[in-house]
Amino acid sequence: MDKIIPFLFIFILIFSPLAFGTVETWSLAIMEISIFLCLLMLTIKNKNLAFYEVPGIIPFALILIYILFQLIPLPPALLKIISPETYRIYQDTVFISGLNSWLSISINKKQTLLEFLRISSYAAFYFLTVQMLTDRKMLRKTVYVIIIFASVLSCFAILQHLLSNNKIYWLRELPYGGSLFGPYVNRNHYAGLMEMIFPLIISIFLLYKPHLHYVSLRDKISALFNLKSTNLYLLIGFGAILTATSVFLTLSRTGIISLCISMIVFGMLFMLRSIDKKRGIIIIIIGILIVLSVGWFGWKPIFERFEKLKEARYNIEETRLQIWNDSIEIVKEFPLTGTGMGTFINIYPRYRTVPGNAVAAHAHNDYLEFFTDGGAILYFLCLLFLIVFAYKVFKAFSKRKDIFSIYIFIASVSGIVSIIIHSATDFNLHIAANGLYFTFLFGLAVSAANTRMHHNLNNTNLRELKISVKAILPIIVVLFLLVSVINSGFLTGEFYFSKIKDIKITDNLSSDELQEIRSASTRASIFDPLEAEYFYASANIEWLLANKEIAKMRYLKAVWLNPVNGEYLQRLGLVMSDFKKYDIADKLLRAGIDFDKQNISRYKRYVAWLFAIGRNDEAKNIIRKAIIIEPEKTREFVTIMILKKLDDYEILSVLPEMPVPYFIFADYLLKTGNEKMAEIIYTNAFDFIKQDSNFPKSYIFSIKNYYVKKGRLDEALNFMKKAEMFFPNDTKIKINIGDIYEKLGIKDKAADEYKKVLTLDPNYFDAKLRLERLSAKK
Numbered sequence: 001m002d003k004i005i006p007f008l009f010i011f012i013l014i015f016s017p018l019a020f021g022t023v024e025t026w027s028l029a030i031m032e033i034s035i036f037l038c039l040l041m042l043t044i045k046n047k048n049l050a051f052y053e054v055p056g057i058i059p060f061a062l063i064l065i066y067i068l069f070q071l072i073p074l075p076p077a078l079l080k081i082i083s084p085e086t087y088r089i090y091q092d093t094v095f096i097s098g099l100n101s102w103l104s105i106s107i108n109k110k111q112t113l114l115e116f117l118r119i120s121s122y123a124a125f126y127f128l129t130v131q132m133l134t135d136r137k138m139l140r141k142t143v144y145v146i147i148i149f150a151s152v153l154s155c156f157a158i159l160q161h162l163l164s165n166n167k168i169y170w171l172r173e174l175p176y177g178g179s180l181f182g183p184y185v186n187r188n189h190y191a192g193l194m195e196m197i198f199p200l201i202i203s204i205f206l207l208y209k210p211h212l213h214y215v216s217l218r219d220k221i222s223a224l225f226n227l228k229s230t231n232l233y234l235l236i237g238f239g240a241i242l243t244a245t246s247v248f249l250t251l252s253r254t255g256i257i258s259l260c261i262s263m264i265v266f267g268m269l270f271m272l273r274s275i276d277k278k279r280g281i282i283i284i285i286i287g288i289l290i291v292l293s294v295g296w297f298g299w300k301p302i303f304e305r306f307e308k309l310k311e312a313r314y315n316i317e318e319t320r321l322q323i324w325n326d327s328i329e330i331v332k333e334f335p336l337t338g339t340g341m342g343t344f345i346n347i348y349p350r351y352r353t354v355p356g357n358a359v360a361a362h363a364h365n366d367y368l369e370f371f372t373d374g375g376a377i378l379y380f381l382c383l384l385f386l387i388v389f390a391y392k393v394f395k396a397f398s399k400r401k402d403i404f405s406i407y408i409f410i411a412s413v414s415g416i417v418s419i420i421i422h423s424a425t426d427f428n429l430h431i432a433a434n435g436l437y438f439t440f441l442f443g444l445a446v447s448a449a450n451t452r453m454h455h456n457l458n459n460t461n462l463r464e465l466k467i468s469v470k471a472i473l474p475i476i477v478v479l480f481l482l483v484s485v486i487n488s489g490f491l492t493g494e495f496y497f498s499k500i501k502d503i504k505i506t507d508n509l510s511s512d513e514l515q516e517i518r519s520a521s522t523r524a525s526i527f528d529p530l531e532a533e534y535f536y537a538s539a540n541i542e543w544l545l546a547n548k549e550i551a552k553m554r555y556l557k558a559v560w561l562n563p564v565n566g567e568y569l570q571r572l573g574l575v576m577s578d579f580k581k582y583d584i585a586d587k588l589l590r591a592g593i594d595f596d597k598q599n600i601s602r603y604k605r606y607v608a609w610l611f612a613i614g615r616n617d618e619a620k621n622i623i624r625k626a627i628i629i630e631p632e633k634t635r636e637f638v639t640i641m642i643l644k645k646l647d648d649y650e651i652l653s654v655l656p657e658m659p660v661p662y663f664i665f666a667d668y669l670l671k672t673g674n675e676k677m678a679e680i681i682y683t684n685a686f687d688f689i690k691q692d693s694n695f696p697k698s699y700i701f702s703i704k705n706y707y708v709k710k711g712r713l714d715e716a717l718n719f720m721k722k723a724e725m726f727f728p729n730d731t732k733i734k735i736n737i738g739d740i741y742e743k744l745g746i747k748d749k750a751a752d753e754y755k756k757v758l759t760l761d762p763n764y765f766d767a768k769l770r771l772e773r774l775s776a777k778k
Helices: 004-018 025-045 057-071 076-082 084-092 109-132 136-162 187-207 217-226 230-249 253-272 279-297 300-311 320-333 344-351 366-397 403-422 432-450 469-498 511-527 532-544 548-561 566-578 582-594 600-612 616-629 631-643 648-654 659-671 675-689 698-709 713-726 731-744 747-760 765-777
Strands: none
Touching: 004 025, 004 109, 004 136, 004 432, 025 109, 025 432, 025 469, 057 109, 057 366, 076 084, 084 582, 109 432, 109 469, 136 187, 136 230, 136 403, 136 432, 187 230, 187 253, 187 403, 187 432, 230 253, 253 403, 320 344, 320 366, 344 366, 366 432, 403 432, 469 511, 469 532, 511 532, 532 548, 532 566, 548 566, 566 582, 566 600, 582 600, 600 616, 600 631, 616 631, 616 648, 631 648, 631 659, 648 659, 648 675, 659 675, 659 698, 675 713, 698 713, 698 731, 713 731, 731 747, 731 765, 747 765
């Protein structure tokens, strides 16, 4: 056991980043079970001894108790007092469905339980780190292993970057939205890990600096390369350069800034302890080497990434400011308790103003997300932990004289500061591997401030806990079993559901296939009874098998587990409609839109239902709202209205006064032969262009092409001339005008248009080619 425990401890630190940052169920399960197993084995080994006190462990425990409180079902009256907006969510979803049970603060119990397990494992690892690293040999060994691991990992990451086939380890395909670097799907999270470890490498590099006492530079260089420690010193320095270079190559803006600030913090703490100031020069030299190393690969991509902050529009990662504004609205409505840890992905669609269908799983600001999920209570408990930790640890550090301990403490604090800064623009602390290293650095700082490095002294300055290890053992056994059983359930449920997840449920499936899907979804829900998706899938099968009452109950269960999922709410609404409960159906279908405001599918389903029951005017109003949100979807809604026998003038009355819907509808009218009405609509559409700064010009060219194809060149020219009035510096519009002039045989005017293009863009190759062709004809 003496060998297994240290091995398992190191395994956790190495495995977590390598397992794609530990963001999947299987890797989370391995990490969490391994941590509690390691803690259990250490407890059994030391059952006749005592554990040492861990600074801030009581506030950490209070954080866990609070997360558990978010999971506890509460009476509706009490919930209304504690979190009025959460109560209103249940009132608009669960209560109108006919369920009147007690409900929790968390709007998604599964997600909150996952967060409880993850943060519990952090607390256990923090406790474990402090206990393990009271052994001076283990402290040194751990530091050296982390440095070697980071150096090797950064070398691999750089190689993978240079020889990338867009697969992690050259084997695994990226999920959608990924931007890989090293073993991480997201380059920002790789940068987050490395910026935490980098100060540790620098500290050991400075510690191993050879001491030379020669006068001349030549003698110093000669002596340097004759020392046994020189190779190790240079190797550590090379590892530092590799690590920092890999961070720069991620092009992570905040990662680069955080790395630089961590070095400033390192230097400040270095000076505050009055350590040899000459060694500060070495930090500057390393900085220069890093800059030169990155310069080898080019600075241009990095500067381009910084520029994107101003230009970003529809990429979720590049719309942070908009997501932050939306998140502030969540905080305003759930100020005290939040919506439950891990539930940002569920509540955000209700407040989302970012267009598009990309999933925003996180706020891209850990502090905002902690507030949306945990409210002011969580903030207070986290602040309490930091205050208690800082007071006790810095007090112990001020008395340290051992140089190794001082360097490691400064490195740990610098790493903590770097990720605290980075988390202001990303969700590093929600990535399990990075969160693990964050808590590891806290434990390392405690150990560096208290572990005694000399053999003739006691192991640590930390006091022994008054509670005996034997008393703690049953608690750790229960926690280990709890983590193991819950994670096993999650994995088993995921295994069964993976068999049917990608199967599209239709009437074309055979009876055997339906029974197989039914069996798999039922088993998945048994092993993981908090996953709403399993009950929803099971309900769909039961409905298809005409077991309507059973299907209704399972839809209700899915809504109870996740009352803000627009899909579940609307499907339950349609079921209620089938049971002739139209009032409930209407509320649920409308709630589906309210909780998923940017998802046009929600609007389409409600519109179809309204038309089906004859509420045409309401359907038209919903269509108008949907088109305002996503004008590009106009064609789909026009199709729906045509199928419902609305004439052209009725459809026009529904469309909002925006250029894109008008252009799309006019295009439809041209294709159906109503050219006169189409031309009127085009004229009106141009009047609306001024109101839409994001108007896509492709619509203009499609109409021009239509006129040209019909041989109506004069109309095409007039149309493009009108477009030019709105976009006077658009080279493509001018090229198209010149092209029409050519077709009309007016060569001089065509040449004038091409010259205008070259005035705006001298490198426009097509314009040059057209001019040369015209000149040759003359």
